[in-house]
Amino acid sequence: MNPTLRQMRAFVAVAKTGHFTLAAEYLHITQSALSGLIKELEQTLGARVVDRSTRKIGLTDIGRELYPLFSQMIDDLDGALANVADHTRLKKGIVRIAAPQLMSCTLLPEAMAAYRALHPDIEVRLADTAVESVIARVLSGEADFGIGPERDPAPTLHVRTLFEMPFALVFPKGHELEAQARVTWHDVSRYPFISLQGQFTERLLDDMHASLREVPLKPAGEVTFMTTALAMVGAGLGVTVCLPYAERLATSYGLAMRPIEEPQLTRRFFVYTRPGRSLSPAAESFIDFLFGHVEHTYAEAAVHDTPPR
Template sequence: MSSPTVRQMRALVAVARNGSFTLAAELLHLTQSALSGQIKELEQLLGVKVLERNTRRVTLSEVGRELYPLFDKMLQDLDGAMADIASRKALNKGTVRIAAPQMLACTLLPEAMAAYRAEYPKVQLRLVDCPVDNVAGRVFSGEVDVGIGPERDALAEIDALPLFEMPFVAVFPPGHALAAKKQLRWQDMNDHPFIALQGQFTERLLREMRQPLSPHNEVTFMTTALAMVAAGLGVTACLPYAAPMVRRYGLEMRPIAAPELTRKFFVYTKTSRSPSPAAQSFIGFLGEFVQGSRSAL
C-alpha cells in the first residue's frame, strides 16, 4: 500500500480540527471541491472512510480518530523541521565548532569571531584550541565542523581550502644581538638557543631550509616559546598574525630573509559532510576578514 501524501494528511487534519469543509478549505487555501478530492483520494488509498458526513456536520470515523493524532504529530514535526532549516539558512540560528592552534586561537581568530558575531548574532561560534598537529584530526573525528591551521600531511576525507600564506619572522627580546643585523638569515637564528614547536613545525622547517637547525628546546604551544624568549632563554620564529601576543610579551619581530620561508594556512572540512549554512557563512567571512587583517599588518 502506498503512503498518504502530505496534502492528504493536511486535508484530514484541517477538516478534523475545524469540523467543516468550508473552514478547512479556507485555511488550506483550496476550493472545497479540491479538498473533498484529497479526502476521497485518502479514503481510496486506505480502503476505508476517514470522515462521516451528513447535512449538518462532518465527524471523524473510527479510523479517522486513530489517524488524526498521528497525522497531526507527523505534520508538526515536518513543519518544525522545515522551519528550522529555513532559520538556519537565513542564519537566524546554528552552531559552528572551530578548531585552531593555540596561537591563532588567542590572536586573529577571536577578532574574526567577534566581527562575525556582530553581523550574525544568532549564530553560535564555539572555539576549540589545540596543538597545531591535532587540528585536522579534530575535523576528521567530527568533534568540530571547521579546522583552521597550517599545511600538514594530507588526511583522507579532509578538504583543505587555502586561507592565507605568510613569511616567518624572528622573535627576540629588545636589545638582542639579532636586532643589530641589517638582514636576518636562518643561520643567524642558529647562533642562539632556538625554541621550536614539536612535530611537523620543526620537521617542515628543516626540510625547507636545507641547512642545519638545532632547536635548543621544543615545546607544544607558541605561547610557551614566547614566554621563554621573554625570559631570555632563547629566540623563536612565528608568523606575523601573532604580533599582538608578541607585543604583549614585550618582544620584537623581524623578517627572516635568507631563505624566506612561508607557511600556508588552510580551512579544513570533512569531505563526507557538507558544511552547514552557518559554517559556510563563517568560512566565507573568515576569508574576507583575514584579507583585511593582512592589509593592516
Template sequence: MMEVTLRQLRAFAALARTGGFTRAAESLHITQSALSGLIKELENQLGVRLVDRSTRRIRLSEVGREFHSATTQVLRDLDAAVENVDNLKRLRRGIVRIAAPQLMSSTLVPEVIAGFRQAYPDVRIHLVDCAVETVIAQALRGEVDISIGPQREAVAELVADPLFDLPFMAVFPPGHPLEANSRVAWADLVRYPLISLQGQFTDRLSMDLQGISAVPPIRPTHEVAFMSTALSMVNSGLGVTTCLPYAQTLVDLYGLRMRPLADPEVRRQFFVYHRQHASLPPAAEAFVQYLHEHIRQRAWGSATP
C-alpha cells in the first residue's frame, strides 16, 4: 500500500507552482537536494514520472498535471480543516448549547451569556430553558453540551462540576411585616400565605424542615409551575415565597424584598453537568470557565435594602 506523505505532496505542489527546484525549495525553507529527494520519493511511491526535468526548466508530465489538480484540492481541503480546528481552538467560531432551569434562564444565565459574548463575539450560544426536573436529562441525552441544575442523585454517565451553594431567601412585597427583620425564621415565614413551586421543590423543602419542632409543616396556599408566576403573585399581595439569591435581578424587577431564611438555614447546591466520556468543545469549556469566574465575583446572600 502506497504511503504518500504530506511533505511529498507539499513539495510537489510547490514545484508545480514555482516551475523550478530552487524557488520551490526556498518557498518551503528546505534545501534543493531535500526537495529533489521528496519528489523522487513521491514518484517512486506512485510508480510514475510526475516531472520532466531539463537543464533549464521542469515541466509536469501528463500524469503530473492530473495529479497536481488532485493534490491542490487535497491540500486546500486539509488547510481549510486545520484552519477550522484552529478557529475552534481560538474561539473564533463555535457554538455552546446550554440547558438551565427557567428561573436561572431568566436571571443568572443571560448575564453570563452577555459577558461571554463580549469576550468571544464569534461564538454562538444556544440556551434551552426548561423545567428543573428535565434539565439534567438534556446533557445525559447529548442534546446540549452542558446542563446547569441542582444536586440530584449521581448519574454514572455524567460529570457533576460544583458551581455554587446558596441559602434560601424569603421574598415578600414592600411594607410587609417581615421587612423589619434582617433575617426571617422559617416559623415566621410559614405564618403567611405561601406561594411555592410544584413538584420536587416543595417536597424537598418539606424534607429539609421535617422534624424541626419550631417550623410547622409547609402547606402552600398556591403551587405554581414557574417562579416568575410566584413573584407576580407576591407582587399582587397574594402571599410570600422563597427563592435562591441568584434570582435577585428578577426579584428587584418586581420591586420585592428579599431576606435570608434561618432557623434552620436551608441551602441548595447547583452543578454544571456534562457527559462523562465526551470532551467539551473548546467554546463550551471556555463558557464553563467564564461561568465559574462570574459566580466567584458575585456577592450573594445579603439582604435587599
C-alpha cells in the first residue's frame, strides 16, 4: 500500500467538509478529479473509506480510523514546509559568526545593524574570539562561517577574500609624526612599537624583511588584543599599526591614523566556511550582504588587484 499525498489530502478534505463539492472547492480542483482521487485511494488500500449516498457522505470504519492519522501527517508536513518557506524567504533563521575581537567591535556590529534593518526576523549571533580560534570554531561547527586573516598552517576550509587593506600607523593626536607629509616604516621604527602576539607580528616582520632587506621594527611590547594596544598608545606608551576598518575605534581613543609607505604592506581577510556543508539561506544571505557592505563602506581603504603573497 502506497497512498499518495494528493489522495490523502483529498480524503481529509472530504472528511472535514462532509461534501464532495466543498472539498473540491477547498482543494481548487474539479469534483470529478476529487472523486477520482478517492477512488484511487480506495483501490490502493483495497477498502472503501467513504460511504456515498444521495443525501450525505460518511466515513466507513476504516475511513474513521485513517482520518486522524492522515490529518496529522498532513498538518505535520504542511508545518515543516511552512518552516522551510520561512527560512528561504528569510522570515526566520540563525546566523552564527566567529570573528576576531577587533573586527567584532568595529566592522561587524555596523554590518549586523544594517542587515537587521533589512531582515529583522533573522538572528545573527557573533562569537568574538582570538584570531587563532576563528578557524577552530568553524571546523567544529560552532560557527556557520568565520572571518579572519590568513594563518599557518593553511586551513582545510573554503576561503573567499573579503577585503585587502594596507596597514596604517596609529599614534596619539598631536604626536610629532602628525606634522609629517608622509610616514614610512623607518619612521615607525623610531618609536616604541606595541605589537600583537603570534602570527600578526611574525608575518609583519617577514613582509618588512622581504621588502626592506632589513627589519627596522623592534616591538617594545606585545599584547593579545588590538584594543589593548590602542589603549596603550592612547596612554602615550608607543605607537602601533592597524587596518583602516578600525579607524572609528582608534578615533574614540583619541588617536590618529595615517597610511604607511615604503613599502605599502597589506593584510587580507577571508570568509571561512566548511567544504561540503551547505549554508542555511540566512547564512548565505548575510555573507552576500557582508561583501556588499564592506565594498561600499571601505572602498577607499581597500586594495584591489594585488597578487597573493
